[in-house]
Amino acid sequence: MRVIITKDYYELSREASVVISSLINKKPGCVLGLATGSTPLGLYRELVRLHKEEKLSFSSVKTFNLDEYYGLNPSHPQSYRHFMDTNLFRHIDIKPENTFVPEGNIKSEEAEEYCRGYEEEIKKNGGIDLQVLGIGGDGHIAFNEPGSSLGSRTRIVALDARTIADNARFFNKAEEVPRFALSMGVGTILEAREIILLAAGSNKAPILAQALEGPITSMVTASAIQFHPRVTVITDEEAACSLARYPYYKFIRDAEQKINTPLF
Numbered sequence: 468m469r470v471i472i473t474k475d476y477y478e479l480s481r482e483a484s485v486v487i488s489s490l491i492n493k494k495p496g497c498v499l500g501l502a503t504g505s506t507p508l509g510l511y512r513e514l515v516r517l518h519k520e521e522k523l524s525f526s527s528v529k530t531f532n533l534d535e536y537y538g539l540n541p542s543h544p545q546s547y548r549h550f551m552d553t554n555l556f557r558h559i560d561i562k563p564e565n566t567f568v569p570e571g572n573i574k575s576e577e578a579e580e581y582c583r584g585y586e587e588e589i590k591k592n593g594g595i596d597l598q599v600l601g602i603g604g605d606g607h608i609a610f611n612e613p614g615s616s617l618g619s620r621t622r623i624v625a626l627d628a629r630t631i632a633d634n635a636r637f638f639n640k641a642e643e644v645p646r647f648a649l650s651m652g653v654g655t656i657l658e659a660r661e662i663i664l665l666a667a668g669s670n671k672a673p674i675l676a677q678a679l680e681g682p683i684t685s686m687v688t689a690s691a692i693q694f695h696p697r698v699t700v701i702t703d704e705e706a707a708c709s710l711a712r713y714p715y716y717k718f719i720r721d722a723e724q725k726i727n728t729p730l731f
């Protein structure tokens with residue numbers, strides 16, 4: 468696992484944008500797995516800048532989002548579809564039909580079939596080349612809350628009380644935060660060919676250390692990335708401050724620059 472420790476959030480966002488833009492340059496028709504939340508906002512701003520100023524083209528790129536609140540219409544201002552449209556898709560040359568976000572307003576009796584279809588769509592498009600992840604305060608990736616099976620697939624999940632409290636900042640009242648979501652599973656995420664996990668801010672420091680350096684456990688679903696052979700964690704100094712192997716990650720980063728190749 469590569470761990471890149473950046474001096475601040477801006478540099479974190481830039482590093483992540485370099486991983487994505489290099490992939491697009493190498494494989495213009497690549498499939499990206501995308502995340503929502505505060506953490507990837509800087510990355511999306513940087514991708515928009517690269518599109519506008521450096522002609523990075525998304526015209527053949529396809530994207531699959533990790534999750535969506537269950538019960539919200541796509542047009543709801545807090546839906547993840549709306550988040551993606553306003554923070555990224557509308558500002559780049561991606562084709563709307565190439566952007567997939569789970570639909571939050573399907574009927575519950577259709578959910579199982581719908582989730583299976585979402586996974587099939589990923590496969591039909593060749594699988595995810597690069598998955599972007601954040602990490603929740605409770606260690607979740609996507610909405611795989613503590614206790615989710617490490618083999619889980621796309622499904623309806625119930626949100627943890629901690630997640631509801633964390634996400635209440637985006638709603639007028641905590642009672643308005645949806646209690647359920649559609650989420651890719653941990654098993655789905657691990658099938659991506661490459662993963663980048665982003666973490667910023669001191670409030671993520673304890674859980675990031677558990678995820679990267681603690682035991683692999685369904686109680687911290689982000690710890691499942693330890694199974695994956697091509698993971699790059701990009702963290703700012705604040706989120707990295709509880710990592711026991713901090714000096715080693717810095718050493719590896721220098722070593723990588725010397726031999727000019729990523730060391731996973």
Ligand code: PGA
Binds near residue numbers: 507
């Ligand atoms: P955040 O959310 O980026 O808003 O901290 C991360 C997550 O819940 O996965």
